Amino acid sequence: MQGPDLSVAAFLLLSALTLGGGGGVIFSGNIVYSALSLMVSFLGVAGLYVMLEADFVAGVQVLVYVGGVLVLTLFAVMLTHRIEDIKVSNRGVGKLPGLAAALAMFAGLIAALEVAPWKLPAEGVAHEAFASTQSIGNALLGRYVLPFEVASIVLLSVLVGAVVLSRKEVAEPRVSDDA
Numbered sequence: 001m002q003g004p005d006l007s008v009a010a011f012l013l014l015s016a017l018t019l020g021g022g023g024g025v026i027f028s029g030n031i032v033y034s035a036l037s038l039m040v041s042f043l044g045v046a047g048l049y050v051m052l053e054a055d056f057v058a059g060v061q062v063l064v065y066v067g068g069v070l071v072l073t074l075f076a077v078m079l080t081h082r083i084e085d086i087k088v089s090n091r092g093v094g095k096l097p098g099l100a101a102a103l104a105m106f107a108g109l110i111a112a113l114e115v116a117p118w119k120l121p122a123e124g125v126a127h128e129a130f131a132s133t134q135s136i137g138n139a140l141l142g143r144y145v146l147p148f149e150v151a152s153i154v155l156l157s158v159l160v161g162a163v164v165l166s167r168k169e170v171a172e173p174r175v176s177d178d179a
Contacts, residue, residue: 011051018044035073042066056133072162 021044024037042065049058140148 007051011048014044014047014051016044017041018048020044031077032074035070035077038073039066039070042070054132056136059133 021041028034046061
């Protein structure tokens with residue numbers, strides 16, 4: 001395969017991965033399988049960001065969504081006692097309005113694609129892929145180091161709070177005074 005054909009194939013593969021994962025979230029009856037399908041969809045989106053040369057956004061997608069939100073969701077499911085006894089059903093009440101909304105959104109996206117002024121790079125212009133990541137890293141560890149560290153302290157306190165809340169307390173047996 002040549003360059004453009006390979007990139008089109010990669011785009012189609014990542015798009016199918018993203019849409020297939022989204023379909024798995026929608027149509028799965030098991031919440032754990034839905035969460036794993038969500039991970040597949042998030043990874044597909046990260047791959048699409050890599051194709052757009054948005055390496056920092058792709059890394060954040062993997063770290064925050066796959067590594068944070070999804071793991072938190074799986075821990076919440078696993079820590080919930082007797083989750084397997086609960087039967088969740090997707091009622092078919094909103095299927096027709098949902099389909100109508102999806103078709104309207106698709107038509108709006110197609111209309112936007114047709115009227116958008118697409119700017120293509122000039123021939124022979126080199127593009128430095130790491131410029132965005134390097135400038136963001138310099139800004140986070142230079143000018144914005146205090147908000148960055150405050151955010152890390154807030155996240156650490158949330159993690160400690162989650163551990164404290166999820167911990168089971170063992171009640172000690174009461175000792176009666178009659179003995």
